[in-house]
Amino acid sequence: MKKFAMFLALGLVLVGAGLALQATDSRADAAPCVRTKFDTKLTEDACKKGGQEEAKKVWKAWVAEAKKTDATMACKTCHTNMAPKFDLTPDGLDKYKKAGGK
């Protein structure tokens, strides 16, 4: 019986370690941003925090906010394409700064 309890405990530890490993793995899998140099604090912070997934999230929130003053604002206002590259239009950065972005 004592042996069984020990196996059980060992098993739990192994399962726990496995789960922990998986959790770190999925975070490492989060696609990093394409950019490595940033002109905006918004994107830099988000990319550092959670890669492109996080960047998308903060951009969506930013656009939702910007729409209140300019209803035409959309991803394509500044991006010529979306995932995975998110290339900018020539004046994409300018438009962001003019809209008050940092």
Ligand code: HEC
């Ligand atoms: C007003 C202009 C503007 C709009 C609108 C805009 N973006 Fe961006 N976006 C930028 C700029 C400028 C950058 C580059 C930022 C930098 O260099 O720091 C960028 C970068 C990004 C990146 C980082 C990509 C990478 O991997 O380097 C993502 C993701 C992104 N935008 C998603 C979106 C999404 C999704 C929308 C729509 C919901 C959107 N953007 C709307 C200007 C804009």
